[in-house]
Amino acid sequence: xxxxxxxxxxxxxxxxxxxxxxxxxxxxxxxxxxxxxxxxxxxxxxxxxxxxxxxxxxxxxxxxxxxxxxxxxxxxxxxxxxxxxxxxxxxxxxxxxxxxxxxxxxxxxxxxxxxxxxxxxxxxxxxxxxxxxxxxxxxxxxxxxxxxxxxxxxxxxxxxxxxxxxxxxxxxxxxxxxxxxxxxxxxxxxxxxxxxxxxxxxxxxxxxxxxxxxxxxxxxxxxxxxxxxxxxxxxxxxxxxxxxxxxxxxxxxxxxxxxxxxxxxxxxxxxxxxxxxxxxxxxxxxxxxxxxxxxxxxxxxxxxxxxxxxxxxxxxxxxxxxxxxxxxxxxxxxxxxxxxxxxxxxxxxxxxxxxxxxxxxxxxxxxxxxxxxxxxxxxxxxxxxxxxxxxxxxxxxxxxxxxxxxxxxxxx
Numbered sequence: 001x002x003x004x005x006x007x008x009x010x011x012x013x014x015x016x017x018x019x020x021x022x023x024x025x026x027x028x029x030x031x032x033x034x035x036x037x038x039x040x041x042x043x044x045x046x047x048x049x050x051x052x053x054x055x056x057x058x059x060x061x062x063x064x065x066x067x068x069x070x071x072x073x074x075x076x077x078x079x080x081x082x083x084x085x086x087x088x089x090x091x092x093x094x095x096x097x098x099x100x101x102x103x104x105x106x107x108x109x110x111x112x113x114x115x116x117x118x119x120x121x122x123x124x125x126x127x128x129x130x131x132x133x134x135x136x137x138x139x140x141x142x143x144x145x146x147x148x149x150x151x152x153x154x155x156x157x158x159x160x161x162x163x164x165x166x167x168x169x170x171x172x173x174x175x176x177x178x179x180x181x182x183x184x185x186x187x188x189x190x191x192x193x194x195x196x197x198x199x200x201x202x203x204x205x206x207x208x209x210x211x212x213x214x215x216x217x218x219x220x221x222x223x224x225x226x227x228x229x230x231x232x233x234x235x236x237x238x239x240x241x242x243x244x245x246x247x248x249x250x251x252x253x254x255x256x257x258x259x260x261x262x263x264x265x266x267x268x269x270x271x272x273x274x275x276x277x278x279x280x281x282x283x284x285x286x287x288x289x290x291x292x293x294x295x296x297x298x299x300x301x302x303x304x305x306x307x308x309x310x311x312x313x314x315x316x317x318x319x320x321x322x323x324x325x326x327x328x329x330x331x332x333x334x335x336x337x338x339x340x341x342x343x344x345x346x347x348x349x350x351x352x353x354x355x356x357x358x359x360x361x362x363x364x365x366x367x368x369x370x371x372x373x374x375x376x377x378x379x380x381x382x383x384x385x386x387x388x389x390x391x392x393x394x395x396x397x398x399x400x401x402x403x404x405x406x407x408x409x410x411x412x
Contacts (some may be wrong), residue, residue: 016399018221024221028121037121039130042218043095048105061113061140063173065148066131068124070097074104076370076377081156082111084336088150088169093135095127122218125149125194125229132213141204145313146173148198149309154337155357155378161336161366168222168247172198178243179203182337183322187410191234192244193322196337208237216278222402223397248321248329250313256332257304268308269298274327274356275315282410288411290314318410323347327356331363338378344385 031037035294065085069078082092091113097120100108108115118127128149135141150168156162172180180198185191203209212233219225238244243319259268271294272278278295281288290311297308304312316325322339329335338357343350357378388406391398 003350007226009108010174011401012395016396020222020400021219021221024219024224028217028219039133042121042126042136042253043116044118045131046114046115047100047117048109048112049107050113061091061146062143062145062177063090064091064113064135064140064144065150066095066128066135067099068095068097068126068151070120072096072098072101072104072151074101074107075152076158076373077154078152079107079111080158080162080374081150081152081154081336082108084156084158084162084166085148086111086321087163087166089173090146090169093131093362095131097123097127118231123222123225124153125216125225125233126218126220127151128194129213129216129218140167143203145202146198147204148196149194150196151194153340155193155340155381156333157330157338157357157360157364158374159337159361159365159366161330161334161360164334165336166245167200172245176200176243176245178245179238179241180245180247181238182247182335184246184249184318185322186317187320189231189235191231192238192246194230194233197238201235203241206237212236216411222400247284248333248335250316250321250325252333253316253325253328254309254313257309260332265303265367267301267303268294269301271304271312271328272298274331276324276407276409277352278350278409280346280406284408286408288409289313290411291409314411315409323407324409325326327360330360334364336364338383341385343382343387344401344403346388346404350379350382352385353382 028037047062065084066251069075071078076258082094086092092111093114093116094108094112095116095118097118099117099197100115116129116131122129135144140146145181148276169180179192179200181192182196183193185193199209215231216232257266266321278291280289294308294311294315300309316328321329322337323342323345324347326338326342330338339345340355342348343353348356354375358371358375361374366374388403391401391403397403
């Protein structure tokens with residue numbers, strides 16, 4: 001009976017998603033027919049822009065970051081993230097897919113070059129397109145050496161983690177070529193996750209890059225943004241790049257774990273304790289060899305050895321690394337980025353996520369008062385988003401937001 005119910009729920013979800021996509025396409029076609037669905041119409045004029053003479057005298061606009069926000073009120077996470085990008089040498093265009101409050105605007109002005117309130121069509125990747133088209137029309141993109149695209153879907157950890165992030169971006173801008181990403185995922189297909197990416201001028205001016213953005217149609221439908229946006233961008237452009245550097249990877253994690261041991265040795269129960277729970281996978285009677293081996297060794301509190309390194313890498317690489325290895329990368333690689341939907345996706349309970357996030361804030365050597373502000377902001381955000389069980393009786397919301405029954409490990 002449970003299997004039949006699950007199958008019926010999947011069919012219902014697909015029907016809801018398909019209907020929403022048809023509606024989004026129809027709305028887009030109607031807007032284009034009326035001539036109002038253009039990047040200029042969606043973006044409009046900047047709501048604030050630094051004085052051009054001051055900007056010319058104080059800023060190098062050859063390294064640009066397009067940063068997409070969704071939130072009207074002040075976000076300490078977003079401000080910390082923007083400051084880290086500015087510290088790395090990037091001139092920031094902030095695009096808010098809603099209206100920015102006066103208080104938030106005042107906080108953004110010292111960090112940014114331009115600020116826009118955008119008509120929210122197409123989510124983050126739609127805003128990327130509009131900004132790139134605008135920069136190209138103004139002749140700015142043609143002069144750009146490095147272009148960064150990032151968004152506020154990540155909760156940012158300042159302090160040592162944030163400083164390390166800034167330094168690594170600055171090093172790439174000063175000495176690197178090609179592209180820089182925070183995470184690469186092999187789920188569905190190989191793709192570089194779109195919440196942080198930096199590309200050099202050769203990629204910016206390439207036919208593949210220009211062709212993708214010229215043809216991309218911004219729709220607000222989540223599946224369209226993922227499959228026609230994030231995944232297609234990697235398939236069309238990034239997977240063809242010779243020099244693609246990823247900041248947070250399994251090989252870097254294993255090297256950091258080896259460096260941290262054996263005094264004191266890191267045991268497998270400690271590692272699994274900062275990864276998503278194995279309970280839901282086991283409850284669904286899924287037997288995944290790598291997971292079974294790691295969980296058995298964890299019960300005996302065994303230290304990491306060569307074989308467990310294989311199993312750990314497999315679990316991370318077969319799933320979304322920004323969820324499975326979220327806190328591992330933060331603890332051992334000083335990654336400052338934690339997905340805001342990490343509890344909504346069922347990867348972590350709110351209690352465990354808050355506990356781990358606070359430990360990382362402590363490790364990042366942040367002032368106690370500031371630490372409490374960031375911790376409370378993260379608490380408010382994940383409580384607002386909720387967890388999978390909150391959507392049991394909301395099939396339409398569940399389908400459109402992509403909420404599943406909760407995280408489960410997968411295998412090759």
